[in-house]
Amino acid sequence: MSEILKIKGLVKRYKELIAIDHLDLSVKEGEIFGLLGPNGSGKSTTINCILSLLEYDKGEIEIFGKPMSPKAYEIKKQIGIVPQDVAVYDSLTVYENIDFFCGLYIKDKETRRKYVQEAIDFVALNDFVKFKPNKLSGGLKRRLNIACGIAHKPKLIFFDEPTVAVDPQSRNKILEGIEQLRNNGATIIYTSHYMEEVEQLCDRILIIDKGHTIAEGTVDELKGMIKKSEIITIEVAGLDNTALDMVRESNNVYSVSYENNQLKVEAGAGKHNVIDIVNLLQDKGYKMKKIFSEQPTLNDVFLELTGKQLRDE
Ligand SMILES: Nc1ncnc2c1ncn2[C@@H]1O[C@H](COP(=O)(O)OP(=O)(O)O)[C@@H](O)[C@H]1O
Ligand SMILES: [Mg+2]
Known part of the structure; x- marks a missing residue:
């Protein structure tokens, strides 16, 4: 071309x-x-x-x-x-x-x-x-x-x-x-x-x-170009700190938050992020409802490269 x-x-x-x-x-x-x-x-x-x-x-x-x-x-x-x-x-x-x-x-x-x-x-x-x-x-x-x-x-x-x-x-x-x-x-x-x-x-x-x-x-x-490659959301009730720490320490995971029964995990490039976390919680006896995984957006790219949001609305 x-x-x-x-x-x-x-x-x-x-x-x-x-x-x-x-x-x-x-x-x-x-x-x-x-x-x-x-x-x-x-x-x-x-x-x-x-x-x-x-x-x-x-x-x-x-x-x-x-x-x-x-x-x-x-x-x-x-x-x-x-x-x-x-x-x-x-x-x-x-x-x-x-x-x-x-x-x-x-x-x-x-x-x-x-x-x-x-x-x-x-x-x-x-x-x-x-x-x-x-x-x-x-x-x-x-x-x-x-x-x-x-x-x-x-x-x-x-x-x-x-x-x-x-x-x-x-x-x-x-x-x-x-x-x-x-x-x-x-x-x-x-x-x-x-x-x-x-x-x-x-x-x-x-x-x-x-x-x-x-x-x-x-x-x-x-x-x-950015570290974050997957955002996993899991609806799960009653997670305790031990469980949260285990998620936090899992392979590839670098950010974890938990609010209103929603566990949000940001993970780097890897093939089994969702399965790994689901298995971990299942082993601990937690019942999960909705589970989904999202790709990062260009806003995430902008945020990671500049430290601020691209969005202004
Ligand atoms: N005629 C002008 N005189 C002075 N500053 C300007 C003028 N036009 C644009 N700017 C400034 O230049 C920068 C880039 O503006 P602009 O090219 O319009 O941005 P965008 O199209 O991405 O919104 C902004 O800081 C804006 O305030
Ligand atoms: Mg313009």
């Missing part, structure tokens, strides 16, 4: 604040690449630097193998942008908005008409083409924003937090749509502070915090 986007040593300051601190990043053709970080970590700043919408202090940015610049029109026309804040014209209808953005890049009338219609179909706004944006719900407005960004069939598409303040149904539609765009041949860069979305959608993820790269890899690679 060829490299579509390459960033080396990107530095962006807002006065004293170093918003992006020597960021390296590489995205391959056909990937859905996730930029995951809490609010204020520098996701939008990174995107806006890549797109030459923002001047930066240092670094090199190449798109399609060529240096990106404010005047790199040949590159820009192959890029789609779905900005974090919905950016459409209130005075234009849904159709006119999509037509306007498409028309920035597609000059042939017939092609343009076809592309606009395909974008409308894609985000399912057919019933709303004559509406002005202020008559649309939040979710529909987001879909219009997406249609405006993708109508000209760009090869590389940036989605900056496209699901913030969107109802779950529209959110799923948006995520499905992004996968479809990739399946149709586009490369996607997707930013979010919702780890579940990024985990579900992205092939590779770069986690950032305060403009620094925290980690990069596939979901499995990221989860492999």
Whole structure:
């Protein structure tokens, strides 16, 4: 796979604040690449630097193998942008908005008409083409924003937090749509502070915090970077301290808590964690009810690598 986007040593300051601190990043053709970080970590700043919408202090940015610049029109026309804040014209209808953005890049009338219609179909706004944006719900407005960004069939598409303040149904539609765009041949860069979305959608993820790269890899690679690999929950009544100590001292276990008859055990990589603990409690005569085991989340990765929660809600 060829490299579509390459960033080396990107530095962006807002006065004293170093918003992006020597960021390296590489995205391959056909990937859905996730930029995951809490609010204020520098996701939008990174995107806006890549797109030459923002001047930066240092670094090199190449798109399609060529240096990106404010005047790199040949590159820009192959890029789609779905900005974090919905950016459409209130005075234009849904159709006119999509037509306007498409028309920035597609000059042939017939092609343009076809592309606009395909974008409308894609985000399912057919019933709303004559509406002005202020008559649309939040979710529909987001879909219009997406249609405006993708109508000209760009090869590389940036989605900056496209699901913030969107109802779950529209959110799923948006995520499905992004996968479809990739399946149709586009490369996607997707930013979010919702780890579940990024985990579900992205092939590779770069986690950032305060403009620094925290980690990069596939979901499995990221989860492999931390000690915790399994969280076991067992519903069991009346555990005494001796039993708790035995669990604590078991192979692989490094954290144990017990509250409201729920035993929670965090264990490192190992094959028999659940069986070992169940056997141990059974031997002591404890009756267990629900037992389940979970994988760590990207929040656990963030927590272990930075010492704080990724979640902010
Ligand atoms: N125009 C600006 N002027 C000054 N500081 C800014 C500006 N835009 C963003 N910042 C700061 O830069 C940091 C990164 O912001 P941003 O890129 O918007 O983060 P994210 O998109 O991850 O939420 C934050 O600390 C933010 O307050
Ligand atoms: Mg942002």
